[in-house]
Amino acid sequence: MNAAESAWIPLALSLKVAGWATLIDLVLGVGLGLLLARGRFPGRELLDAVLTLPMVLPPTVLGYYLLVLIGKRGWLGAWLYEQFGIQLIFTWQGAVIAASVVALPLVLKAARAAFEGVDPQLENAGRVLGLSEAAVFFRVTLPLAWRGILAGLLLSFARSLGEFGATLMVAGSIPGRTQTLSVAVYEAVQAGQDGVANVLVLITSLTCIVVLLLAGRLLRGSAVR
Amino acid sequence: MSFEVDIRKTVSSPGRRFELQVRFTAQARRTVIYGPSGAGKTLTLQAIAGLLRPDAGRIAFNGEALFDSGARVALPARQRRFGYLFQDYALFPQLNVRQNVAFGLRGGWLNPPRDAGGDAVERWLSALELLPVASQLPHQLSGGQRQRTALARALVAAPRALLLDEPFSALDPGLRDRTRDELDRLLAQVDIPLLMITHDPDDLQRFGEQVLQLRDGAVGG
Numbered sequence: 001m002n003a004a005e006s007a008w009i010p011l012a013l014s015l016k017v018a019g020w021a022t023l024i025d026l027v028l029g030v031g032l033g034l035l036l037a038r039g040r041f042p043g044r045e046l047l048d049a050v051l052t053l054p055m056v057l058p059p060t061v062l063g064y065y066l067l068v069l070i071g072k073r074g075w076l077g078a079w080l081y082e083q084f085g086i087q088l089i090f091t092w093q094g095a096v097i098a099a100s101v102v103a104l105p106l107v108l109k110a111a112r113a114a115f116e117g118v119d120p121q122l123e124n125a126g127r128v129l130g131l132s133e134a135a136v137f138f139r140v141t142l143p144l145a146w147r148g149i150l151a152g153l154l155l156s157f158a159r160s161l162g163e164f165g166a167t168l169m170v171a172g173s174i175p176g177r178t179q180t181l182s183v184a185v186y187e188a189v190q191a192g193q194d195g196v197a198n199v200l201v202l203i204t205s206l207t208c209i210v211v212l213l214l215a216g217r218l219l220r221g222s223a224v225r
Numbered sequence: 226m227s228f229e230v231d232i233r234k235t236v237s238s239p240g241r242r243f244e245l246q247v248r249f250t251a252q253a254r255r256t257v258i259y260g261p262s263g264a265g266k267t268l269t270l271q272a273i274a275g276l277l278r279p280d281a282g283r284i285a286f287n288g289e290a291l292f293d294s295g296a297r298v299a300l301p302a303r304q305r306r307f308g309y310l311f312q313d314y315a316l317f318p319q320l321n322v323r324q325n326v327a328f329g330l331r332g333g334w335l336n337p338p339r340d341a342g343g344d345a346v347e348r349w350l351s352a353l354e355l356l357p358v359a360s361q362l363p364h365q366l367s368g369g370q371r372q373r374t375a376l377a378r379a380l381v382a383a384p385r386a387l388l389l390d391e392p393f394s395a396l397d398p399g400l401r402d403r404t405r406d407e408l409d410r411l412l413a414q415v416d417i418p419l420l421m422i423t424h425d426p427d428d429l430q431r432f433g434e435q436v437l438q439l440r441d442g443a444v445g446g
Contacts, residue, residue, distance in 0.1 A: 124276045125315040127302040129329030130382065138334040143319055 007199045009176055010184035017092060017167075017180055018160035021099035025107040025156045028100070030149060033111025048112070055105040059165025066098055066170050088170075092178055095171035099163040103156035110152025114145035147218050154215040158208045226386060226418035227252045232272055232282030232292075245269065249444045251420060253435035255412075258422045260439035266422035267312070269439065270388050273420070274309050275302030286385065308379030308387040308417075313395055314371050316363035322374050323359040326350060329382045349377040353411070368396045369404055376408070380415060387412070389421040393428065405431055 036048050054062055070077040070088045080086040088094040118141050126136040164182040171178035173187060181204050188197040228251040236243045245265040249258075260266050271277035273284055275291065278299060284292040291300045316325050320336060326349055327341035339360070350356050353373040358366060366374065372392065379387060392408065393401045409431055412419060421432050422439075429436055437444055 119315070121311055121313065121315045122317060124271075124302070125309070125311060125317070126328075127276060128274055128305075128307060128309040129378070130303045130306075130332070132303060135332075135334050139328075139336050140317065143336070 006196050007184075007203060010179050010181045010200065011203055013092065013176075013179065014161055014181035017095045017099055017163075018157050020096045021103060021160040021163075022153055022157045024096070024100040025104050026153055029104055029107025029111050029152065029156070033108050033149075034115055036108070036112045037115035048108075051108055052105045054102050059102065059163075060169060062102060063098065063166035063169030066101065066166060070094070070097065070170070090172045090174065090178060092171065095163075095167045095178055095180060098166040098170045099160035102163050102166055103159040106156040106159055107149070107152040110155070111145070111149045114148030114152075115141065117148065118144045151215045151218040154211050154218070158211040158215075161207060161211075162204065226254060227285075227287055228256070228273065228386075228420060229283065229285040230269065230273065232269075232279035232284060234268060234272065234277065234279045236268065243268075247439065247444050249437050251435060251437065254418050255432050255434040256420050256437065257429055257433035257435070258420070258437045258439050258444075259426075259429055259433070260422075260424065262424050264439045264441060266424075266439055267390055270309075270390055270420070270422050274307055274388055275300060275305045306382075306385050308382075308384035310372075310375055310379055310387065310389045310392055312390040312392075314363075314375035316371060316374055316378075318363055321360050321362055322355055322366070322370075323350065325363070325374055326355070326377045326381055328378060345381050345383075349381045353377045369400055369407075372396065372404060376411075380417070384417070386418040386420060389419060391423055391425075392421065393425065394423075401427075 032051060036044060067089070068074050070080070072078065072081060072087065072089060077088060080088070088097060122144065123136050123140050126140040127133075131139060162182055163180070164186070167178075167180060168183055168186075171180075173179045173183045175184075175187075179187065181200055185197055185200045185204070188194075188200060228249075230250075231248040232245070234245040236245065243265065245268050247265065247269050258266055258269065268277055272279050272292070279292060279294070281294040282292070283290060283294070286305075290296065290298045291305055292298060317328065317336075320328070321339060323341050323346065324337045324339060327337040327343065327346045330343065330345065331337045331341070350359055353376060355370065355373055355377060358370055363371060363374065372395070393404055396404055405427065419432070421428060423429070
């Protein structure tokens with residue numbers, strides 16, 4: 001197998017993992033971002049801090065937490081295995097969970113800021129014009145916040161694509177099954193396959209640059225309006 | 226028409242605590258609530274519109290209870306069918322004039338299309354001289370055009386009454402008198418009951434068939 005071919009499989013896997021992780025973060029990040037922006041409850045800032053932890057904790061610490069939670073003998077993992085025979089460790093689904101946890105703060109922060117930037121008076125205008133609360137969200141709040149949310153999603157996609165530490169601990173490095181791009185780079189360097197490593201590194205960098213350019217463009221657009 | 230208002234509300238934000246206690250009956254077709262800024266005028270208007278929930282009391286329009294803490298009535302804003310002209314107009318910035326005007330006529334979870342029409346929309350766009358700017362976005366409009374767009378948006382669904390929050394304060398002083406004349410003429414044609422809050426004495430003479438003074442969260446005669 002030449003370098004280009006051996007790069008294709010981990011790239012496809014990485015895109016799959018990052019795609020699913022971003023989808024999960026879309027739902028969780030928008031929901032929690034709205035809760036943090038609009039909810040009035042004690043412990044709101046504590047919740048924000050806890051949810052931001054994945055951004056600052058060493059990935060190995062995060063990976064360890066995830067093993068404690070979804071490992072074969074973890075709190076959730078043991079139950080899932082006994083009840084449904086589901087095992088998340090050493091699967092690509094496990095990698096999705098690791099990536100979505102690591103990247104969640106990026107969506108969450110962006111969504112919270114975007115929702116807080118929406119003038120409440122505009123939502124009030126929607127209410128007096130006859131809209132239900134759900135309609136106010138979809139017709140007023142979301143259209144005004146989506147640029148910021150989308151920028152956060154792109155960052156989260158880029159972050160998921162590059163996720164290494166927690167993924168390695170939770171999903172391992174099984175070629176073709178859980179060996180993502182970033183893990184494959186590590187393995188290639190360890191094995192002295194510099195040609196493979198060069199291709200992998202180039203692909204990763206290019207993909208991330210494209211995503212960051214898109215995110216920057218969206219953020220600038222939302223600032224002008 | 227008549228508004229009966231008798232409400233209490235404590236609003237607290239860090240470093241500020243405000244007690245609103247308002248009680249009045251507005252029976253004139255045009256009533257102005259007059260008072261300095263910070264007296265609780267906007268809070269009162271929001272409570273009437275259903276945008277602010279009082280701690281206790283009662284709000285009724287033509288005898289129908291909109292809010293009654295004793296009887297556990299609290300009609301949501303969307304069911305009160307009032308037009309509301311916001312102080313800064315609160316036009317939807319991503320929608321053009323036509324879409325803003327058609328906004329309240331369209332139910333569901335989607336905004337009206339860019340070329341939204343219909344008899345009522347066309348009539349109000351034309352009545353308020355907005356047809357030439359119908360496809361422009363709010364930030365492209367002049368202050369007067371913005372106000373007329375907000376007014377068309379509020380009136381298009383034939384509300385039971387029009388609530389106006391400092392309708393001229395966002396305009397340049399030079400434009401204020403002219404706009405006041407225009408609004409006066411227009412509202413006389415529409416013949417809709419109105420309740421206006423203002424701190425501008427000039428609004429009193431023009432719109433205040435009945436005037437209520439609001440000071441430090443309490444209403445005087």
